Amino acid sequence: MPIKQLLALFTVFILSLSSNATESKNKVYEITFSVTATPDQEKEFKDKIVPWASIKNSEVDSKRLIDSTRKVISESEATVIIDYPVRKPVNFKITSKDGFTRGDLLRRIGQIYRQMYRDEEASSTIKTVPIDKRKGLINRNATDGKYGIWGHDIDDLDISSATISCSNGKCTIDLGIES
Known part of the structure; x- marks a missing residue:
């Protein structure tokens, strides 16, 4: 085979590798979950934007x-x-056949957390100490259920951001949870 043909084939091969590498390349980006302030929050948030959303009340x-x-x-x-x-x-x-909006994600994440807290309570032998019975720091006690939830009641959790990483049609979502 002449050298020109070999070079042409090699070039096509390298370009195809480059193309496949680009297609499978990670897309990583961050989104935020800010909400408009309620009237009672407007004094605290002068720009009327709260930089997080409630998990419990998603x-x-x-x-x-x-x-x-x-x-x-x-x-x-x-x-x-x-x-x-x-x-x-x-x-x-x-899953969602049409992908996900920011609102879809907030609602789904809230549903997941609410179910986790219900499952934890149902599967734990150590029950959550009621807030009015807690001494000192009023954090939630650690429980030994399905997830081993510790430190915070669901009422304490807010989401401020999510880092989304997509590759080859699959995405992972890492949450920025505030408490």
Whole structure:
């Protein structure tokens, strides 16, 4: 085979490798979950923007969520990684044929957390100490259920951001949880 043909084939091969590498390259980006302030929050947040949303009240906060209808994930499947406040990280798969908007994610993440707290209470032999019975720091006691939740009641949890990493049609979502 003449050298020109070999070089041409080699060039096509290298370009195809480069193209495949670009297609499988990670897309990593961060989104935020800011909500418009309620009238009683306006004194604390002068710009009338709260830089987080409630986990427990995600359904309500999704109505005040800034850019709630903006699609933030085009893929139909994503894995939400919950690593706080649990003993070890837990992955939850979520699906949607049309991808996910910011509001979709807030509602789904809230649903996951609410179910986790219910499952924890049902599976734990150590029950959560009621707030009015806690001494000193009023953090939630650690329980030994399915997830090993510790430190914070669901009422204490807010989401401020999520880092989304997508590669080859699969996405993972790492949460920025505040307490």
